[in-house]
Amino acid sequence: MAGHSKWANIQHRKGRQDKARAKLFSKLSKEITIASKMGGPDPDMNPRLRLAVANAKGQSMPKDNIERAIKKGQGGDVEEYFEIRYEGFGPGGVGIIVEAATDNRNRAASEVRAAFSKNGGNLGETGSVSFMFDPVGEIRFPASVGDEEAMLEAAIEAGAEDVIQEAVTDDDGEPAREHVIYCAREDLAEVSSALQAVFGEAKSANIIWRPQNLIEVDGEKAATLMKLMEALEDLDDVGEVFSNFDISDAEMDKLAS
Template sequence: MGRAFEYRKASKLKRWGAMSKLFPKLGKIITMAAKEGGTDPDMNPRLRTAILNAKAENMPKDNIEAAIKRATAKDTASMLEVSFEGKAPHGVQLFIECMTDNNTRTVANVKNILTKHGGEMLTKGSLEFMFDRKALFEFPLKDGMDLEELELELIDAGLEEIEAEDGVVIITGDYTSFGALNSALEDMGIEITKANLERMANSPITITEAQQADIDKILDRLEDDEDVQKVFTNLA
C-alpha cells in the first residue's frame, strides 16, 4: 500500500475533528483563494479546488458563499498564509500551516502549545529536507476506467503514483505539477472529489501507543487553534 493511501487513512482518523472546527478552517481557505485569485471559481482554479474540498466535507452552500464574500471585506486584507516548524517528544517533527490576520498572536499560540507539551519551535527551514511536498487528487474509480491507460495519459502532466482501493483512485505528483494534473483531469472529464497540497515525510518513524498519546495531545491542541490549517508529522 503506497504512502498516499497511508496519508489519507491516517488523516481521516483523528485530524480535523468536529464540523465546528472544520468549517471555519475550510472557510479561511476559500476566502484566501478568492482574495488571491478573484471570486469567480471558473477563472480561479485555486478557489475552484477549495470549494470542491469544502463540498467533499459537506460544508453548506451558504457557508461557502459567505466565505467567498469575505474575500472583499476589509478585515481580510491582512490575512496571511504562514508556516512553522517544530519538534515534539519522541523524535516527532511537526510542519504547521496556518492562515492568520495576526501573525504575532499565531506565533505565540503555536509556541505556547509546543512548549507546554515538551516540544519546541524550530528555525524556519529546519525541516524542509524531511518532507516532500506533493499534489494529491482523489476521485471515484468508475466502471471501465483503465488505470494503466490513465497513468500513461497523466505522466506528461507530472503523475508520480496512481493507486486504487475501495472504489477510490488517488494520484500523486510533485507539488509543482498541481495545476497541470488538475487541468489534465478536468480535460478528461474526471470528477475530482478532493485535491490538496500535502507534505509527506521522506523518512517516517514509528512510535509506541503510549508515545502516540503524548503526540495526540499536541496535535489536538494545535488543531483546536483557529489559525492552524494543517499539521504534518514524520510519523509512519
C-alpha cells in the same frame, strides 16, 4: 501512510469526526476567502480559488457557504491574513510542519509554541524540519470512481508522478479506500482539472508536505504525539498539520480506544 492520514483515521475512530468536520469547513471557508481576496472572485481566472472551491465541493460544503466565503473575500473590511509555516519536533523525534493563516502573527506563534511545549515537543527554526519533506500536489478520489489501472493510466496521461491506494476511514467511521495521486506542486491545478474531467469531483486537491521517510512511534510517545497533533489541529489559526510519523494498526486501535 503519511502521518496526517494516520491522524485523520484516529480522529474518526475516536468519534471526533463531527468536530473535525466543523474545523474542516472553517478551514475551507478561510481558504476560499483568502483566494478570492488575492486573485479575484472568478474561479475560471483564479487557479487558487478554483482549487479551493473544488475542495469545498468535494467535502460536500453547502453552495451558500462557498458563495458567502467568496463574497467575504471581496469585502472592504475583510481581515488581512498572513500565511505562516511553523516547523518543530514531536515525541520520538518526528518532524511536524504546521501551516497557519492568521490575522495576528503574535497570537498564532504563541499558541503554536505553547501546543508544542505542553505536549512533549519543541518548536524549531524555519528549515529545521521541511528538508525531510517534499512539497507536492496531492489529489484524492474515492476508490469507487474507477479501478487502480484506470486511475493510473489517467493520472500518467495528466502528468502525475505517483499513484497509490490508501486505506482511510469514511465519514461514517467505516473502512474505505482512496486513490491518492501525487504531482509536482506547480502542476496541481492542471492535473486536478484533467482527472476531474474523467472521474468527476475530487475529494480534495491540495499542496501538501509529503515525508521522505517515516519514523515509527508507539507506546507513551505515540499517545503524547497524538495529544500534540490534537492540540495543534484545534487552534483556530492552524489550517494543516503534516508529520512523518508512522503508527501500527494495533497501536492505532489502542489510541482510539
